[in-house]
Amino acid sequence: MRSWGGFFQVQHKFPSREKMKADLEAPLPVVQEDFAIRCRDVCRSYGKLKVLSNLNLTVPQGHIYGLLGPSGCGKTTLLKCMVGTLKISRGHITVLGKPPAFPGHEVPGKMVGYMPQELALYNEFTISDTLTFFGRIHGLTSKETQARMNFLIDFLHLPQKQSLVRNLSGGQRRRVSLGAALLQNPELLILDEPTVGVDPVLRAKIWQHLVEIVKTGKVSVIITTHYIEEARQAHVVGLMRNGYLLAEGPPEEVMKQHSATTLEHAFLQLCETSDQNSLGRESSPQGGSLEKSQSFEIGRDENQPILSIGPPPAEEFPKCSADWKARARHVLPKGRNIAALVIKTMVRMKRMPGSLCFQFLLPVIQISLICLCVGGEPKGIQVAVVNNDTSPSSYSTLLLTFLDNSSVHQVPLPHNEAFEGVYTGKYWGVIGFGKNFTSYLTKRVLQRQVSKEVVDGGSVHVWLDLTNRQIGLMLQKELQQAFEAFMTNRLGSMSYLAEMPVKFEEPIYGSLNTDFTTFVTPGAVLSISFYLAVGLTALSFVLERKEGLLDRCWVAGVSSIETMLAHLFSQLFVISVQIILMLLFILLVFKIPNEGSLVLVIVLIVLQGVSGISFGLVISAAIDDEQSANQAALGIFYPNLILSGIIWPVECIPYPLRYLSLALPQTYASESLRCIMYRGWGLSKMMVWRGFAVTLGWNTFFLILAMVILKLRT
Numbered sequence: 258m259r260s261w262g263g264f265f266q267v268q269h270k271f272p273s274r275e276k277m278k279a280d281l282e283a284p285l286p287v288v289q290e291d292f293a294i295r296c297r298d299v300c301r302s303y304g305k306l307k308v309l310s311n312l313n314l315t316v317p318q319g320h321i322y323g324l325l326g327p328s329g330c331g332k333t334t335l336l337k338c339m340v341g342t343l344k345i346s347r348g349h350i351t352v353l354g355k356p357p358a359f360p361g362h363e364v365p366g367k368m369v370g371y372m373p374q375e376l377a378l379y380n381e382f383t384i385s386d387t388l389t390f391f392g393r394i395h396g397l398t399s400k401e402t403q404a405r406m407n408f409l410i411d412f413l414h415l416p417q418k419q420s421l422v423r424n425l426s427g428g429q430r431r432r433v434s435l436g437a438a439l440l441q442n443p444e445l446l447i448l449d450e451p452t453v454g455v456d457p458v459l460r461a462k463i464w465q466h467l468v469e470i471v472k473t474g475k476v477s478v479i480i481t482t483h484y485i486e487e488a489r490q491a492h493v494v495g496l497m498r499n500g501y502l503l504a505e506g507p508p509e510e511v512m513k514q515h516s517a518t519t520l521e522h523a524f525l526q527l528c529e530t531s532d533q534n535s536l537g538r539e540s541s542p543q544g545g546s547l548e549k550s551q552s553f554e555i556g557r558d559e560n561q562p563i564l565s566i567g568p569p570p571a572e573e574f575p576k577c578s579a580d581w582k583a584r585a586r587h588v589l590p591k592g593r594n595i596a597a598l599v600i601k602t603m604v605r606m607k608r609m610p611g612s613l614c615f616q617f618l619l620p621v622i623q624i625s626l627i628c629l630c631v632g633g634e635p636k637g638i639q640v641a642v643v644n645n646d647t648s649p650s651s652y653s654t655l656l657l658t659f660l661d662n663s664s665v666h667q668v669p670l671p672h673n674e675a676f677e678g679v680y681t682g683k684y685w686g687v688i689g690f691g692k693n694f695t696s697y698l699t700k701r702v703l704q705r706q707v708s709k710e711v712v713d714g715g716s717v718h719v720w721l722d723l724t725n726r727q728i729g730l731m732l733q734k735e736l737q738q739a740f741e742a743f744m745t746n747r748l749g750s751m752s753y754l755a756e757m758p759v760k761f762e763e764p765i766y767g768s769l770n771t772d773f774t775t776f777v778t779p780g781a782v783l784s785i786s787f788y789l790a791v792g793l794t795a796l797s798f799v800l801e802r803k804e805g806l807l808d809r810c811w812v813a814g815v816s817s818i819e820t821m822l823a824h825l826f827s828q829l830f831v832i833s834v835q836i837i838l839m840l841l842f843i844l845l846v847f848k849i850p851n852e853g854s855l856v857l858v859i860v861l862i863v864l865q866g867v868s869g870i871s872f873g874l875v876i877s878a879a880i881d882d883e884q885s886a887n888q889a890a891l892g893i894f895y896p897n898l899i900l901s902g903i904i905w906p907v908e909c910i911p912y913p914l915r916y917l918s919l920a921l922p923q924t925y926a927s928e929s930l931r932c933i934m935y936r937g938w939g940l941s942k943m944m945v946w947r948g949f950a951v952t953l954g955w956n957t958f959f960l961i962l963a964m965v966i967l968k969l970r971t
């Protein structure tokens with residue numbers, strides 16, 4: 258009997274299944290356009306694991322092709338190669354006449370409906386949102402989408418279109434996923450196990466629908482299923498094992514060839530024959546794995562399916578070329594897709610109002626905590642006072658009244674108890690006055706020449722616990738101020754006599770009361786916008802990739818650059834709200850001064866937010882699992898915070914590290930923001946514009962890097 262291989266090699270058109278049978282003996286010449294998909298000598302590995310080995314497969318135009326095989330034999334990998342989400346290591350694939358992802362070819366795009374094995378649905382979407390989203394990407398009008406939606410909901414027995422995907426059963430979700438693949442009436446349907454978890458009645462209906470749509474001859478289907486017998490309704494089946502096709506042909510022919518009554522039986526026989534052949538090869542003198550791999554390399558005969566329906570593997574594939582316009586159109590982002598993705602993110606945000614509010618409030622909470630808790634003066638510090646000054650109306654008692662009681666809490670004690678209290682950590686220091694403090698101090702101020710004893714006796718002696726530098730510094734400052742106030746009180750117009758011979762005049766920038774909060778706030782604002790943006794985006798692709806959403810959108814025609822721009826625009830909205838709230842708090846509530854242009858302040862903070870988004874996109878594009886993405890985002894947080902001079906000046910960083918610090922995204926930016934806010938400088942000053950330049954440089958670098966990584970990984 259004539260084989261199907263011979264038949265298809267000379268077949269001109271692919272008629273219906275019945276006609277195919279009738280025309281068995283009527284050979285016609287081959288025309289390439291009659292093949293919806295052709296795979297020749299396709300190889301694909303994951304690392305060292307060879308998953309597809311010189312695979313040859315042909316899906317005739319207007320037919321249903323059932324791809325069958327045991328779990329792990331490479332079916333999903335092959336479908337992913339067909340839609341272009343995975344690159345093949347060797348061989349050729351054409352889908353609707355051209356290789357997948359060929360410039361100007363609508364595969365990926367509207368011409369192909371792809372249902373991945375994963376559900377690949379947004380859980381926060383309703384059924385209506387899901388279909389509307391894919392309708393937008395495919396450029397359907399809302400009327401067309403609505404009409405298809407009504408049909409699909411009825412056809413696939415879906416619940417109400419306002420039902421949330423997350424509330425659907427597993428089978429219902431699978432049907433929504435199938436609906437999304439069928440939505441735009443594609444020319445080619447690539448369905449990875451669409452009938453898993455679907456009841457037998459609906460399974461039959463789905464097959465019936467597939468049979469109906471291919472009748473026009475314009476639609477082709479390739480479908481994988483674990484229910485081998487349901488594939489008898491396909492026009493052609495391909496039986497796959499260990500990465501290549503054992504057989505390919507109409508189900509009846511495959512069964513007839515092996516005198517089997519079921520496809521399952523035929524498949525078992527094919528497996529046994531294949532196992533015996535490989536055993537024979539292994540036991541032959543030249544046998545073994547080397548021989549096997551060599552035979553793959555020369556475009557093996559053993560990989561030619563037993564009942565092959567396509568042209569031989571040696572046949573040359575047509576060389577496809579695209580003009581520069583098609584290439585440019587292919588690369589340029591489409592506004593329609595970006596808009597669809599931005600709307601998608603907005604709808605998801607709307608469905609999670611709690612999470613959105615938290616995102617808006619988190620930076621306000623963080624900056625408020627920084628302004629409240631960092632850089633303030635220590636309060637309620639307990640200090641022991643040993644006052645041996647016995648003179649009536651003593652200066653020591655008077656001097657102590659000038660100490661700020663809210664900062665320094667004085668505890669009068671005898672000498673031993675005071676020191677004991679410091680040793681046990683009860684007090685932060687001891688303020689001591691000698692017996693003749695009042696008289697010696699008077700002598701020291703009024704007489705020109707005094708002895709060392711007078712100077713010593715007329716001094717306040719302080720012993721401090723300096724393990725806490727901030728408290729130590731505060732006590733020193735408080736005592737100095739109290740002494741100055743006391744002297745002014747005592748000497749009146751002569752108080753200048755007690756002044757230090759070093760005078761700090763009115764500062765050129767800032768004020769004499771500038772505190773640490775003022776220093777730290779600009780850097781903190783930048784770092785909060787940066788890290789919140791990293792947090793918002795670092796997981797975006799990771800989760801979408803894991804759930805198959807990234808691949809699904811890509812197959813629907815959304816490019817990596819469009820995905821990135823859409824993320825950028827939607828997150829830009831979130832960070833803009835965050836920044837406005839943060840600025841309102843620091844300027845109006847915490848009264849941090851701003852001497853410069855508010856526009857420059859806002860632009861610089863937004864640009865830092867964009868840096869965060871772009872860096873998050875790099876993490877998201879490069880890393881596959883949430884844990885590693887989180888680790889990467891958190892891992893850089895602390896070193897960057899410390900090295901960027903945000904919590905401590907860059908001038909304190911040792912030199913080799915300082916060079917590294919200057920290259921970081923927030924070092925010059927923090928300095929620039931401080932210059933704008935506290936010195937009132939504009940873009941004409943180098944210290945201001947270089948903050949903008951470095952931020953823009955990092956933004957461009959991160960965005961290009963994320964794009965390249967995404968491109969390389971799809």
Ligand SMILES: Nc1ncnc2c1ncn2[C@@H]1O[C@H](COP(=O)(O)OP(=O)(O)OP(=O)(O)O)[C@@H](O)[C@H]1O
Pocket residue numbers: 303306308326327328329330331332333334335374
């Ligand atoms: N991303 C990956 N990295 C490494 N190995 C992978 C990856 N994806 C699949 N594999 C391996 O490739 C082989 C083929 O997997 P594939 O998903 O293509 O099989 P399948 O025939 O579709 O299986 P099933 O019917 O269970 O879905 C399996 O051994 C699988 O472990």
